[in-house]
Amino acid sequence: MTIGLIQAACSARPEENLARTLAAARQAAAEGAQIICTQELFRSQYFCQTEDHRHFQLAEPIPGPSTEMFQVFARERRVVVVASLFERRAPGVYHNTAVVIDADGSLLGLYRKMHIPDDPLFYEKFYFTPGDLGFRAWETRYAKIGVLVCWDQWYPEAARLTALQGAEILFYPTAIGWHPSEKAAQGEHQHLAWETMQRSHAVANGCYVAVSNRVGHENLAGDGIEFWGQSFVAGTSGEILAKATADRQEILVVPLRKSAVDQTRTHWPFLRDRRVDAYGELTQRLIDAPGK
Numbered sequence: 001m002t003i004g005l006i007q008a009a010c011s012a013r014p015e016e017n018l019a020r021t022l023a024a025a026r027q028a029a030a031e032g033a034q035i036i037c038t039q040e041l042f043r044s045q046y047f048c049q050t051e052d053h054r055h056f057q058l059a060e061p062i063p064g065p066s067t068e069m070f071q072v073f074a075r076e077r078r079v080v081v082v083a084s085l086f087e088r089r090a091p092g093v094y095h096n097t098a099v100v101i102d103a104d105g106s107l108l109g110l111y112r113k114m115h116i117p118d119d120p121l122f123y124e125k126f127y128f129t130p131g132d133l134g135f136r137a138w139e140t141r142y143a144k145i146g147v148l149v150c151w152d153q154w155y156p157e158a159a160r161l162t163a164l165q166g167a168e169i170l171f172y173p174t175a176i177g178w179h180p181s182e183k184a185a186q187g188e189h190q191h192l193a194w195e196t197m198q199r200s201h202a203v204a205n206g207c208y209v210a211v212s213n214r215v216g217h218e219n220l221a222g223d224g225i226e227f228w229g230q231s232f233v234a235g236t237s238g239e240i241l242a243k244a245t246a247d248r249q250e251i252l253v254v255p256l257r258k259s260a261v262d263q264t265r266t267h268w269p270f271l272r273d274r275r276v277d278a279y280g281e282l283t284q285r286l287i288d289a290p291g292k
Contacts, residue, residue, distance in 0.1 A: 004033025009216030028087030163205035177227035
């Protein structure tokens, strides 16, 4: 199987961003990609830099215009699509949602981002209701895939629960970057932590990890965010198979060997050796020390 990741810069014009992403998806399909993933919230600039009610106008229902355009594309090119959208579910209820479309154009399902950050210039709690569909994996025409979104990257529980459903590839549509004022002092280790964490999901679960990040400097507040790009695909032992640059729009088209998932999980049987009888405390926020 072959996957494609779209790494793009976004303008202030949603229709332009949609057209650019569809064009990139067509190019990825022409180069042989069978499963194509967009970056997080590709239709707009990253509006969560500010808390502004006007930005809710960027949301759309699912199914809706963007979903339907990708369904037509998927059916015509016989490709699977993972597309990240700002979902308007109901008045006052919005989600950061990824749609999964099979190669016949059918809408297989949704993943609503479960972990919602609230950091300087990443004010997502103002916009997004936490996901209520849980962690899921879908059997597509070419592979069984799971989808998580950006901040979910930092949680091994999310990757594990998705992999336990048989996911062979974990896709992470993403929008992450540097605060320009912090880049010199902290930028290198921030990026290293991000990449290492996701490569560890591939190792721990014996699956592929594919991360599609945006690129470019978007200044909606303060000094803005310099998105660091560097979309990548990690193999089943965490090795980097392909990686984009930090400052250019790119399309990564990467062939994967589906049998590697079974081979890795057989030789490194981490799923088999899990002590499920001992993990009950994972459902607690914190665990008090004995005697406290």
